[in-house]
Amino acid sequence: MNEITPSENEWAIMEVVWDCEGSMTASEIIHTLKGKLDVSSKTIRVMINRLVTKGILSYTVDSKDARVYHYMAMKSKKECLELKSERFVNNYFGGNTSLAVASFLQSANISEEQIKMLHKLIEQLEKEK
Secondary structure, three states: OOOOOOOHHHHHHHHHHHHHOOOEEHHHHHHHHOOOOOOOHHHHHHHHHHHHHOOOEEEEEOOOOOOOEEEEEOOOHHHHHHHHHHHHHHHHHOOOHHHHHHHHHHHOOOOHHHHHHHHHHHHHHHHHO
16 A cells, blocks of 8 residues: 655655645745755655655646746645554554554553543544544
8 A cells, every 4th residue: 555644754844835824836845944854955855746646745837937836735734644643543553543542541641631631532522423
């Protein structure tokens, strides 16, 4: 099965695009990531092309310069997080969501406030079911 979610470095690119809430050129993306991502500008361009292939980014060609592409997100951060979570649970917990949640809860240092938030979330999920 081909990967349809952003890799770790691709995720950094997507964070930049999601934050801009519009379109960006490859040069703008590279400039924004300078010092944040330890890869060459050529590698960033390759990752941008992978994101296009995955259907996570799309582009339009600049009307004044056909060498310039304007990239925009085709999938929201929420959609990508849901896909990543689903794949993670399937790959590491055999699709058993409750086992994945239990594993996280047992290994995490959770505050009382976070526990209350989790209770509210569970109550909300119970109402929806």
